[in-house]
Amino acid sequence: MRFNSLLDSVGHTPLVGLPNLSPSSDVRLWAKLEDRNPTGSIKDRAVLAMVDQAEKDGRLTPGATLLEPTSGNTGIALAMIAKLRGYKLVCVMPKNTSAERTQLLEMWEARIMYSDAVGGSNEAVRVAKVLAAENPDWVMLYQYGNAANAQAHYDTTGPELIADLPTLTHFVAGLGTTGTLMGVGRYLREHRPAARIVAAEPRYGELVYGLRNLDEGFVPEIYDESILSSRFSVGARDAIRRTRELIELEGIFAGFSTGAILHAALGIAEKAKRAGESADIAFIVCDGGWKYLSTGAYEGSLDDAEMALDGQLWA
Amino acid sequence: MSVEVRVPTILRSLTGGEKVVTASGGTLAAVVADLDGSYPGMGARLLDDSGLRRFVNIYVNDEDVRFLAGLQTQIADQDSITILPAVAGG
Structure with a gap:
């Protein structure tokens, strides 16, 4: 496939079947390999x-x-694009993120301001909003409240899924900014009204929930609950276990957020099989595992791996 | 009917520091009422006049109750309930 530039090649990712993890020939799992994007x-x-x-x-x-609160992947994508388009970038990133994220951001010459690990991304959002007020000439695209975030998935990810899998019955993705689920979800509501839109939300260690009070909670501005059919919380242990199964049974080396999504997808698949229904369940592989190797969670016992991710923003 | 309820750090001042407490009730609303009886003030931290507070998420067997039947979600023996504040990702 030929493109005029790297940025023209964003999207158009493969959708691959998972013959070994799918429970039967009537209930099939499909992985959309988003790690194949430029960054x-x-x-x-x-x-x-x-x-x-x-x-x-x-x-x-x-x-x-540019200024952006990010736990990693958004910042990395923005750093590359900013470099090509001639913008400077300041990322506000929680301290409890993997070393590779810092290395990648620095490679593209982004400036990183670390926010406190306690409170996770909520704290990064808070700090970024303070910086934005102090630096009115900086431009905060603000992924949590930017309609173009969800629109990107309405315009590209959704149509790609339906083109490749017209029989899609379920779509499962991670819940962070909620952009993927909102955009693909809206597209599917229009083109496959019977499809179920399922969110897998990472459940981190306690540190990340260490808010001072419940009023410091955060719901992204672009989130619209009515788009979703269900929402599951997935802890690090299940996410790690599924990430390892994806490697062992299907050869796919993904990050831990994908493990969390696969966990929810397998739950749905099992339910469909028990009910004697057929299903084509598409889920998102958000990124590859490369950025998380330093966590050590790809090796050793599940207990050790779970411990290694405790307190980290692993999704 | 007895269930385990996981309590987030910010609410443990009410449970004497306990991370996991036991409660009973046939619906989530009954469980919350039972929790409020054992740990006074818990109900007001979780609910307001319109139901579940905006920044409070409650999961029954890892599923968000807002997509089940909300406070009317049926609770069975041995179910696990997790309370968490809403946080950002991305």
Whole structure:
């Protein structure tokens, strides 16, 4: 496949069947390999759309400085695109993220400001909002509240899924900014109204939930509960176990958020099989495992791996 | 009918520091009422006039109750209930 530039190649990712993890020939699992995007994650789609939209709106002008709260993948995608388009980038990233994320961001010359590990991404969002107020000339695309984030998936991920899998019955993705689920979900509501839209939400260690009070909780502005059919919480142990099964049984080397999504997808598959229903369940492989090797959670016992991820933002 | 309820750090001041407490009730609403009886103040932290507070998520066997029957979600013996504050990802 030929493209005029790297950014033109964002999306168009393969959808691969999982013959060994699918419970039967009537209940099939399909993995959309978003790690095949230029910076190795699904975030390339949303970030490119947000940058394009901001340029179109005149919010982003040559030489501008971008600011973004991110636990990693959004920042990495933004760092690459900013470099190509001539913008500077300041990322606010929680301290409890893998070393590779810092290395990648620095490679593309992003400036990183670390936020406290306690409170996880909530704290990064809070710090970024303070910085945005102090630096009115900086442009915060703000993935949690930017309609172009979800729109990217409505325009690309959704249509790709239906083109490759017209018989799709379920779509399962991770819940972070909620952009993937909102965009694909809206597209499916229009084109496959019977499809179930299922969210897998990572359940981190306690540190990440260490808010001072419940009013510090956070729900992304773009989140619309009515788009989802169900929402599951998946802990690190199940996420690690499934990530390892994906490697062992299907040869797919993915990050731990994908393990969490696969866990929810397998639950749905089992339920469909028990009910004697047929199902084509598509789920998102958000990124490859490369950025998480330093956590050590790909080796050793599940107990050790779970311990290694405790307190980390692993999704 | 007895279930285990996982309590997040911010609510443990009410449970004397306990991470996991036991409660009973046939619906989530009954479980929350039972929790409020054992740990006064818990109900008000979880609910407001419109139901579950915006930044409170409750999961029954890992499924978000907002997509089940909300406070009317049926609770069976041995179910596990997890309470968490809403946090950002991405």
